[in-house]
Every structure is written in structure tokens, then in C-alpha cells.
Amino acid sequence: MLPAQANNEAMADLLKVLRDKGTISAEDYNMLKNAAAADQEKTEAAQAEVKKQVAEATADMPKITTDGKIKVESRDGAWSFQPIGRVMWDAIDSDADDLADDAQGTELRRARLGFSGSIYDWGYKFEADFAGGDASIKDAYVSYGNKFSNGVRYGVKMGQSHVPFGLNTKISSKYMSFMDRPLFADTDWSPARQSGVVADLAADDYRWTFSAGLTNGGLSGGETTDNGSTFAARASFVPYMASKNQLIQIGAGYLTRGGGDGFDDDQRVVSHIDNTKPLELVVAPSADDGSDAFTIDAMAIFGSFHAMAEYLDYTNDTTAGDIDTTGYAIEAGYFLTGESLKWKKGYTSGITPKSKYGAWQIAARFENMEIDEISGNATSGDEADKFTLGLNYYPTKNTRLMLNYDKITDLKIDGVSRDEEPSALKFRAQAFW
Structure with a gap:
């Protein structure tokens, strides 16, 4: 009509x-x-x-948003509720090059469900991962946030949330340019989530941010098992910004961990289903005198091009001497269809394809991780160089198909150089809401 x-x-x-x-x-x-x-x-x-x-x-009826998510909120914005989740299914063909048995197969890498929301200035979030068959708690916290009279934002999270430390560890798996993080990220060297209190300060436009947290390990069975505490702090600032698609950001973080709990972490090198973990460091609780670490990072976005770099230095203080672990990763990416990496609150976020046919992105990364060799510690002296090539297709802003090729170009295990050069071809289908 x-x-x-x-x-x-x-x-x-x-x-x-x-x-x-x-x-x-x-x-x-x-x-x-x-x-x-x-x-x-x-x-x-x-x-x-x-x-x-x-x-x-309809004055008293809630507002419902359905653009890529389902969010229910009051008309005055006093409260909101949103179900969240993600599914990531991988298919992997890994060639161990005689280092161990080859690994081929599929994996449900992540299967998360949860919810988040707000009640006036208070917020909450809960998310669990069911990919392993049992629930693993990721985020579980209550938060409070507001602004000072000068516009500076402040907030505090109480519960399990991200440790304010590394850039690559903090960027969500939904938005990473590659299927896997750098070798040092999301490990005990750069922990992702722990239970405790995290406080934040930020400019109104997030051109500078500062976060600090005091945590006590990750939740397991509803409680933390570590006795030592971890203090971490991270800051970032944007020295150049013409727009959110034209900017340079610099960041740095510091972490210190109490002793007595020991340190035990190991890493696969080319895929999440590798049959061996050649990068390993074990420190017994009786020899653990704590740890200190720092990280520096940089991110640049210029239209369809982006670059990112991060360096980590982690020192384990032990009764036998210090063990220094270093790692760095340098990546670059380009959107062939004209989109731009989305910068949000000092990190990256999702993109919206410009065309109904979707968006295409290519990316490359080179990285290194090295664990010092120390006399009497047979598990140290490991090192690996790796490069990764990636091709990403975004049919919509909530879905993505990924193709990665990873290859180790230099490998040292227990201080001995090895000839093996493991590699892997990996595919992922993901959706999130």
C-alpha cells in the first residue's frame, strides 16, 4: 500500500x-x-x-538487537542480557618429519557457550568451553565501570578474566588472523586467564589504556590450586591516529609470579594435535623461586594492510640459576577486498565484509621461541623458528573459513640441533555470536 x-x-x-x-x-x-x-x-x-x-x-518493552547477535536490553539502557558462544572445527594434516608420528584428523577446537550483560554500572560475564567433553571455565566475573568527570574510564573485574599482560594472548580467537597464537602466547609464559581482581583505566577514546591485576591461578573445580600470586600490568598508547583505519599503537606489559608452585609447560609446534611437544620447561616446586617477565608490542593499521609484532622475555628464578625464555612474533596481513582490521579498545575485533560475496584476507607470520639451557636441567635448551601463511574468507561478519600452512625451519631440543622440519596444513570453519 x-x-x-x-x-x-x-x-x-x-x-x-x-x-x-x-x-x-x-x-x-x-x-x-x-x-x-x-x-x-x-x-x-x-x-x-x-x-x-x-x-x-511499547514504552516498557525491551529492545532486541538481532544484527549478528541476540541482545536484549531495556529502553533506557539500564540493563542488558546477551547469549554468547563460538564453534571452531578444524581439519589438520600434520607432517612430523620423523620427529614423532604424523597427525591427521579433525578436532573441535572450541565449543563455547555463555552469557554477558549489565545492570546499571555493573556487568557480568560467564563463558565455558565444552570442546574437550567436560566444561572448562573461561570467563566468570562481575565487573563495575564508569567515567570520571574528565572523561577517563575506569573499571574493575572480580573473578576469572584475562591477565593484563600480552597482546597476542589477549586478542580473542574469534579475531586472530591465524588459527593458532604464537608459540609463547596463551601459555604459562604468557597466561591467558586467572582468578583474581583486575582494574582498568583508559582514555574515553582508548588512545591510552592501563590495566593491572592480582590473580591466583586459573579456576579448576570452582577454585584455584596455586598458592603463589601473580601480579601483572599492561599499558598501551596510540602515538598516531588519523582514523580507526589509520593508526599505530605501542604496548608493554610486566608480570611477576611468586615461587613455590613450580613451573611446568610444554608446547606443540605446528598444530594442536601434534604427537609431541618439543618446547618444554619444568621447574620443581622446591626449586621455584618465582618468575619475572615483560613484553613489548606494536600494532599498525593502514587501510587494508596491518602489521603486528610482540616480544616476550620470561625469567624463571630457580635454585640452580635463572632460566630465560624469549619469544617474538611478527605478522602482516592484507584484505584483498578492501576491508580493514578493526581496532577496538586497544585490541582487534571482527570485520564486516563490504560485499555480499564476503571478504578475503591473506596473512604471514614469522616467530621464534627459545628456552635457555642451564646445567643440570635436561628439559631446557629448546628453540624453534616457525613461519605461517594464512588465507581467510569471511562469508559474513560472524563466520569465517581459514586455511593455514605452518612450517618449522629451525629446531633445537635439549640443546641439540635437529634436522627435522615439521609442517602442517590446517583448515578451520568457525562461527560466533
Whole structure:
């Protein structure tokens, strides 16, 4: 049905034609034109009344957002609730090159469900991962946030949340350019989530941020098992920003961990289903005197091109001496279809394809991780160089298909150089909400 205004304009044009052709008299034309104008006024008044009644009837009803997510919130923004989740299914063909048995197969890498929301200035989030068959708690916290009179944002999280330390560890798996993080990220060298308190400060536009947290290990069975505490802090600032698609950001973090709990971490090198973990460091609780670490990072976005780099230095203080672990990763990416990596609150976020046919991205990364060799510690002295090539296709802003090729170009195990160069071809289908 045409709007009332369009109907009246069409009627007026028709009456003019009939008058000009002599079908109706000028007197009849004026009479019919006035009648049409009166009908228009009645129609507009009726429409205004309907709008008023609808507004009054829905004034107390919640607002529902369905653009890539389902979010329910009050009209005044006082409260909100949103179900969240992600599914990541991988298919992997890994060539261990005689280092161990080859690994081929599929894996449900992540299968998360949860919810988040707010009640006035208070917030909450809970998310668990069911990919391993049992629930693993990721985020579980209550938060509070507001602004000072000068516009500076502040907030605090109480519960399990991200440790304010590394850049690659903090970037969500939903938005990473590659299927796997760098070798040092999301490990005990750069821990992802722990239970405790994290406080944040940030400029209103997030051109600078500062976070600090005091945590006590990750939740397991509803409680933490570590006795030592971890203090971590991270800051970032943007020295150059022409827009959110033209910027340079610099960041740095510091972490210190109490002793007595020991240290035990190991890493696969080319895929999550590798049959061996050649990068390993074990420190017994009796020899553990704590740890200190720092990280520096940089991110640049210039239109469709982006680059990112991070360096980590982690020192385990032991009774036998210090063990220094270093790692770095340098990556670059480009959107072939004109999109830009999305910068949000000092990290990266999702992209929206410009075309109904989706978006295409290519990316490459080189990285290194090295664990010092120390006399009497047979598990140290490991090192690996790796490069990764990636091709990503985004059918929509909530779905992505990924193809990665990883290859080790230099490997040292227990201080001995090895000839093996493991590699892997990996595919992922992911969706999130």
C-alpha cells in the first residue's frame, strides 16, 4: 500500500489531467482537490495517533538487537542480557618429519557457550568451553565501570578474566588472523586467564589504556590450586591516529609470579594435535623461586594492510640459576577486498565484509621461541623458528573459513640441533555470536 502522501499526490496529478482535458470542470476539480486534501489531513492525523499508541504500548518493552547477535536490553539502557558462544572445527594434516608420528584428523577446537550483560554500572560475564567433553571455565566475573568527570574510564573485574599482560594472548580467537597464537602466547609464559581482581583505566577514546591485576591461578573445580600470586600490568598508547583505519599503537606489559608452585609447560609446534611437544620447561616446586617477565608490542593499521609484532622475555628464578625464555612474533596481513582490521579498545575485533560475496584476507607470520639451557636441567635448551601463511574468507561478519600452512625451519631440543622440519596444513570453519 502506498503511503497516504504518495496516494494524494497521484490523485492530484490525475485531477489535473482530467481538468486539462475537459473531462471535469474547474469547479469540480477544486471541489475534489479540497476533498483529497481533507482526506490527507485525516490520514496523517490517524497515522500520528497510531504511532503515539504504539510508542505508549511499547514504552516498557525491551529492545532486541538481532544484527549478528541476540541482545536484549531495556529502553533506557539500564540493563542488558546477551547469549554468547563460538564453534571452531578444524581439519589438520600434520607432517612430523620423523620427529614423532604424523597427525591427521579433525578436532573441535572450541565449543563455547555463555552469557554477558549489565545492570546499571555493573556487568557480568560467564563463558565455558565444552570442546574437550567436560566444561572448562573461561570467563566468570562481575565487573563495575564508569567515567570520571574528565572523561577517563575506569573499571574493575572480580573473578576469572584475562591477565593484563600480552597482546597476542589477549586478542580473542574469534579475531586472530591465524588459527593458532604464537608459540609463547596463551601459555604459562604468557597466561591467558586467572582468578583474581583486575582494574582498568583508559582514555574515553582508548588512545591510552592501563590495566593491572592480582590473580591466583586459573579456576579448576570452582577454585584455584596455586598458592603463589601473580601480579601483572599492561599499558598501551596510540602515538598516531588519523582514523580507526589509520593508526599505530605501542604496548608493554610486566608480570611477576611468586615461587613455590613450580613451573611446568610444554608446547606443540605446528598444530594442536601434534604427537609431541618439543618446547618444554619444568621447574620443581622446591626449586621455584618465582618468575619475572615483560613484553613489548606494536600494532599498525593502514587501510587494508596491518602489521603486528610482540616480544616476550620470561625469567624463571630457580635454585640452580635463572632460566630465560624469549619469544617474538611478527605478522602482516592484507584484505584483498578492501576491508580493514578493526581496532577496538586497544585490541582487534571482527570485520564486516563490504560485499555480499564476503571478504578475503591473506596473512604471514614469522616467530621464534627459545628456552635457555642451564646445567643440570635436561628439559631446557629448546628453540624453534616457525613461519605461517594464512588465507581467510569471511562469508559474513560472524563466520569465517581459514586455511593455514605452518612450517618449522629451525629446531633445537635439549640443546641439540635437529634436522627435522615439521609442517602442517590446517583448515578451520568457525562461527560466533
